[in-house]
Amino acid sequence: xxxPKFAMYWAASCGGCEIAVLNIHEKILDVDANFDVAFWPVAxxxxxxxxxxMEDGSILLTLWNGGIRNDENExxxxxxxxxxxxxxxxxxxxxxxxxxxxxxxxSIKDMVDTAYTTITTDNPDNLRPQPHYQMPExxxxxxxxxxxxxxxxxxxxxxxxxxxxxxxxxxxxxxxDLVIQVLQGKAELPPxxxxxxxxxxxxxxxxxxxxxxxxxxxxxxxQLTHSxxxxxxxxxxxxxxxxxxxxxxxxxxxxxxxxxxxxYGPAEGxxxxxxxxxSAFASVIDSNKPDEIDKILDGLVDPAGQFYRFNLAGxxxxxxxxxxxx
Amino acid sequence: xxxxxxxxxxxxxxxxxxxxxYRAADMAGTARMKYAPNIRLIxxxxxxxxxxxFVFKAFAxxxxxxxxxxxxxxxxxxxxxNYKAMRRFHLMKRVLVQLGIEPGRLKLLxxxxxxxxxxxxxxxxxxxxxxxxxxxxxxxxxxxxxxxxMEEVTA
Numbered sequence: 001x002x003x004p005k006f007a008m009y010w011a012a013s014c015g016g017c018e019i020a021v022l023n024i025h026e027k028i029l030d031v032d033a034n035f036d037v038a039f040w041p042v043a044x045x046x047x048x049x050x051x052x053x054m055e056d057g058s059i060l061l062t063l064w065n066g067g068i069r070n071d072e073n074e075x076x077x078x079x080x081x082x083x084x085x086x087x088x089x090x091x092x093x094x095x096x097x098x099x100x101x102x103x104x105x106x107s108i109k110d111m112v113d114t115a116y117t118t119i120t121t122d123n124p125d126n127l128r129p130q131p132h133y134q135m136p137e138x139x140x141x142x143x144x145x146x147x148x149x150x151x152x153x154x155x156x157x158x159x160x161x162x163x164x165x166x167x168x169x170x171x172x173x174x175x176x177d178l179v180i181q182v183l184q185g186k187a188e189l190p191p192x193x194x195x196x197x198x199x200x201x202x203x204x205x206x207x208x209x210x211x212x213x214x215x216x217x218x219x220x221x222x223q224l225t226h227s228x229x230x231x232x233x234x235x236x237x238x239x240x241x242x243x244x245x246x247x248x249x250x251x252x253x254x255x256x257x258x259x260x261x262x263x264y265g266p267a268e269g270x271x272x273x274x275x276x277x278x279s280a281f282a283s284v285i286d287s288n289k290p291d292e293i294d295k296i297l298d299g300l301v302d303p304a305g306q307f308y309r310f311n312l313a314g315x316x317x318x319x320x321x322x323x324x325x326x
Numbered sequence: 327x328x329x330x331x332x333x334x335x336x337x338x339x340x341x342x343x344x345x346x347x348y349r350a351a352d353m354a355g356t357a358r359m360k361y362a363p364n365i366r367l368i369x370x371x372x373x374x375x376x377x378x379x380f381v382f383k384a385f386a387x388x389x390x391x392x393x394x395x396x397x398x399x400x401x402x403x404x405x406x407x408n409y410k411a412m413r414r415f416h417l418m419k420r421v422l423v424q425l426g427i428e429p430g431r432l433k434l435l436x437x438x439x440x441x442x443x444x445x446x447x448x449x450x451x452x453x454x455x456x457x458x459x460x461x462x463x464x465x466x467x468x469x470x471x472x473x474x475x476m477e478e479v480t481a
Contacts, residue, residue, distance in 0.1 A: 272378070274378075300417075304425060324464075
């Protein structure tokens with residue numbers, strides 16, 4: 001009997017999710033024992049036309065990482081949706097846009113200018129990428145950028161979501177175990193639309209630091225502050241995104257003395273990640289005077305970047321006005 | 327009138343608290359004071375109940391502006407929840423500005439139950455200010471922004 005097929009694809013992402021999959025160590029042998037890898041551009045050579053030739057629904061499991069930034073990403077998203085029984089938005093980029101989604105703050109022009117003309121770039125002829133270019137041998141093309149990055153679910157139907165930047169390896173291993181058990185008839189799949197490989201609570205819930213309902217007179221950046229290793233970081237004025245972030249990472253950053261930056265995305269029931277953090281941050285400010293509140297808020301250097309570092313594309317507003325205009 | 331010649335009528339979502347600002351609106355109504363019909367009031371128990379999500383959802387859903395309204399500082403029915411609303415308002419405004427939403431599209435207004443006239447006048451003023459700003463036209467959630475664009479620049 002032939003083994004069920006497995007695929008993994010990367011769109012607008014950094015490749016860290018692929019590394020995280022390999023980080024499950026010998027568990028990767030279980031993947032190989034139970035699946036045929038049908039398509040995984042990072043790990044093996046395959047052509048899009050090979051995928052196009054497959055029967056619809058013939059891939060059992062596709063892990064998709066990356067956001068939809070250009071027409072190639074979108075084309076493959078539709079293609080793999082058709083060919084896959086189970087499509088998982090794998091990692092923060094696919095789930096909510098992540099770091100590539102931060103480009104949704106800027107217009108395409110600003111983004112391309114930053115990449116091709118800033119001082120650290122050596123580009124004396126001011127060259128820019130062009131979607132079409134005529135060569136003596138014929139026209140060559142590269143994928144065309146869209147004005148904003150979209151999450152996978154904003155483009156195709158998604159079966160499961162697996163958050164994290166990248167998802168923690170022990171969580172990936174647990175999900176792979178579950179899928180193998182399902183294949184052997186020993187377990188059932190979670191309901192469609194579920195978030196897998198993560199907790200249902202917040203990072204604060206797993207955080208070992210103590211809260212004592214303190215309020216603050218100023219926000220400080222962690223590298224400039226001496227923080228108490230036992231106490232809640234937010235209550236010491238250090239911008240920590242734990243209150244809105246989904247659990248599942250075992251509060252790694254706050255345990256190690258760094259603030260949570262929110263890579264596991266919105267916690268269960270949070271509609272807009274940034275909005276939830278605005279509530280959380282506003283509630284630690286110790287002032288009832290508008291002027292003083294404004295002064296305290298000056299300590300948050302980049303509030304939108306703080307609140308939407310991983311989540312802009314998946315938020316209610318999705319992008320800035322200038323990005324929408326192109 | 328055709329769609330082009332119609333003057334721009336802003337859509338303003340107003341969140342009022344049950345105890346002061348909604349009563350102010352009620353009083354304006356009872357006294358037959360007229361104010362701009364552009365505002366759609368939503369009553370909450372307290373301005374402190376205002377989850378910033380409501381504001382983001384309003385803008386994402388097509389509102390041109392949002393008004394947050396509650397009891398005067400010191401007069402909150404729930405002691406000090408309106409201060410919470412104030413702190414959220416200040417932080418929200420900074421985030422919205424970074425996303426390209428003009429600060430004039432979000433307003434905080436204190437109104438007591440006796441201030442029907444003030445409430446009506448402030449709404450009229452706000453609607454006119456938003457009219458000057460023009461439509462926000464936020465892309466609708468769910469609407470694919472899929473026109474591929476990239477400048478054709480030659481070196």
